Amino acid sequence: MIMPKIRVRVDEDLCIGAASCVTIAPETFQLNEDNKAWVLDHGEEPGGSTYERWLEVTEDEKENILLGAQSCPTLAIFIYEEDGTQIFPEM
Amino acid sequence: MRYVIVGGGVAGTTAAEELRKLDPESEITLICEEQHPLYSRVLLGVYVQGKVPRERTFLKKESWYEEKKIEWLRGVHVDALDTQNKFVALSDGRELSYDKLLISSGKEVRTVEYDQRGVMYFRTIDDADHIIQLLAEQGKDACGGIYGGGFIACEFLNIYEAHNIRTVLTFRGEHFWNSNLLPEAGELLLNHFRSKGVDVIAHAELKGLVGDKELEGFVTEQGEHPCTMLGIGVGILSDFSWLEEAGVKIGVGVKADKFLQTSVADVYVAGDISEFEDVYVGREMNVGTWLNAIMQGRVVAKNMTGEPTVFELVSSYAMNVLGIDIIFVGDVAKSEADDVHLVGSVRSGGVTQVFERGGRVVGGVMINRNTDRKVITDAVKSGMPVSDVLNKINT
Numbered sequence: 055m056i057m058p059k060i061r062v063r064v065d066e067d068l069c070i071g072a073a074s075c076v077t078i079a080p081e082t083f084q085l086n087e088d089n090k091a092w093v094l095d096h097g098e099e100p101g102g103s104t105y106e107r108w109l110e111v112t113e114d115e116k117e118n119i120l121l122g123a124q125s126c127p128t129l130a131i132f133i134y135e136e137d138g139t140q141i142f143p144e145m
Numbered sequence: 146m147r148y149v150i151v152g153g154g155v156a157g158t159t160a161a162e163e164l165r166k167l168d169p170e171s172e173i174t175l176i177c178e179e180q181h182p183l184y185s186r187v188l189l190g191v192y193v194q195g196k197v198p199r200e201r202t203f204l205k206k207e208s209w210y211e212e213k214k215i216e217w218l219r220g221v222h223v224d225a226l227d228t229q230n231k232f233v234a235l236s237d238g239r240e241l242s243y244d245k246l247l248i249s250s251g252k253e254v255r256t257v258e259y260d261q262r263g264v265m266y267f268r269t270i271d272d273a274d275h276i277i278q279l280l281a282e283q284g285k286d287a288c289g290g291i292y293g294g295g296f297i298a299c300e301f302l303n304i305y306e307a308h309n310i311r312t313v314l315t316f317r318g319e320h321f322w323n324s325n326l327l328p329e330a331g332e333l334l335l336n337h338f339r340s341k342g343v344d345v346i347a348h349a350e351l352k353g354l355v356g357d358k359e360l361e362g363f364v365t366e367q368g369e370h371p372c373t374m375l376g377i378g379v380g381i382l383s384d385f386s387w388l389e390e391a392g393v394k395i396g397v398g399v400k401a402d403k404f405l406q407t408s409v410a411d412v413y414v415a416g417d418i419s420e421f422e423d424v425y426v427g428r429e430m431n432v433g434t435w436l437n438a439i440m441q442g443r444v445v446a447k448n449m450t451g452e453p454t455v456f457e458l459v460s461s462y463a464m465n466v467l468g469i470d471i472i473f474v475g476d477v478a479k480s481e482a483d484d485v486h487l488v489g490s491v492r493s494g495g496v497t498q499v500f501e502r503g504g505r506v507v508g509g510v511m512i513n514r515n516t517d518r519k520v521i522t523d524a525v526k527s528g529m530p531v532s533d534v535l536n537k538i539n540t
Contacts, residue, residue, distance in 0.1 A: 068197075071463035071472065071515070072187060074436050089463055089470050089515040127155075127187035127435045129201065 058116055061134040063106040064091045068130035079122035146171040149243035151223050152250035153177030156416025159442030160247055165213050167450045174216040182207050187435050189273040190300040194307035226391035228409045245449045248399055249416045252381035257351055263360025265376045267297050283373050290363055290372030292351050294321040297378025299466040313370045315349035325477045327487055330496045330512055341467045383418050396420045398431040403455045405445040413449055415441035425459055425525050426476040426507040434462045459525045472518050475508030475525040488538055501531045
């Protein structure tokens with residue numbers, strides 16, 4: 055099965071710790087000591103904590119991460135396709 | 146199936162979106178009092194601070210409603226509900242029938258009895274535009290007053306700071322959030338505001354305004370406080386009259402069970418206006434947060450389409466005010482707690498309050514202790530013993 059690859063980025067200046075992404079997609083987002091969301095890879099942090107990383111996900115996982123991004127009240131979560139196209143927020 | 150949604154904020158719009166997914170062939174009507182497509186109230190403060198452009202606050206485009214085949218009625222509100230014949234009467238004279246009705250009409254600002262150009266409220270994007278207009282007009286001559294001791298007062302503190310405006314802060318109680326905070330937490334916050342140059346006046350009751358055409362100040366028992374702008378944040382309220390007349394059970398909000406179903410068949414509720422059975426904290430809660438509204442919007446849509454789904458969420462609200470992080474999690478009403486435990490201190494610069502009821506942790510307030518958030522959120526969910534939670538966050 056070919057897994058879609060996406061890049062997920064949290065804009066740390068915009069993130070206010072509303073925790074909607076964490077509630078919807080806890081495997082991908084977790085709040086840190088600054089009350090901002092790190093991006094996780096299936097609950098893990100290979101290479102350390104970061105606000106941006108590539109993820110290999112199933113279609114269902116991708117859909118859920120998108121829902122997490124859509125639920126952010128400050129639109130602080132950006133999602134890109136493998137070819138670099140921004141899929142959220144829609145341009 | 147015909148769904149009618151009263152209120153186009155985040156709860157109602159999320160429900161509409163979810164209903165469209167779950168029931169592609171249904172008719173969906175969204176009744177909105179405001180003229181704008183969905184925007185983020187959470188972003189309005191950042192917009193007024195000048196950190197994001199106005200268009201960034203919108204979460205839906207005007208074309209979205211049509212794309213999703215959602216009938217979008219703007220600038221109207223509901224005057225009456227007939228639960229027998231299942232229709233709502235709109236302010237423009239129309240009557241809309243429904244199979245399932247969602248009440249998500251939110252809350253409005255509580256106003257004070259005095260008014261003058263320069264008096265500001267902060268709830269809608271129109272309010273935000275009004276503040277920006279005043280800021281632009283007044284420029285360097287602006288002098289900021291605040292009346293209130295909650296999250297809206299915090300928004301005004303941030304706005305004034307971002308525009309380098311001298312600030313006098315007045316509120317009625319001993320400190321901020323008098324029904325939630327212990328004296329130590331209150332003191333920590335006020336010390337912080339003072340350290341940022343804010344003139345802080347507690348136990349203040351607004352007695353009047355100064356100025357003829359333009360605002361020149363406001364009056365409390367403590368005296369006259371010069372200002373050219375006065376931000377008011379004294380709470381929110383709902384108009385329940387049309388619901389009460391229809392026989393819908395009302396408490397501090399529209400009463401609902403854990404499925405967000407009201408006391409009347411086929412009538413549901415979501416968002417700020419709901420008073421729902423909170424399965425985690427074990428009492429009925431009325432919560433006015435983004436997270437609660439969006440999650441209730443998703444869950445209520447499932448229940449409206451006949452997929453029984455319990456609403457389960459540890460709600461939270463977080464804000465950074467003048468550089469200090471404040472987080473509320475779960476049930477933070479002092480009056481409802483058996484005990485409120487204090488961790489940290491004013492001296493250490495961080496305080497956490499743990500709310501206990503019936504031997505369980507039901508909520509927490511964190512000021513500059515962000516890492517306690519996860520422990521407390523998990524504890525509210527899992528029912529972890531209070532002593533374990535205190536041990537965990539004390540280390």
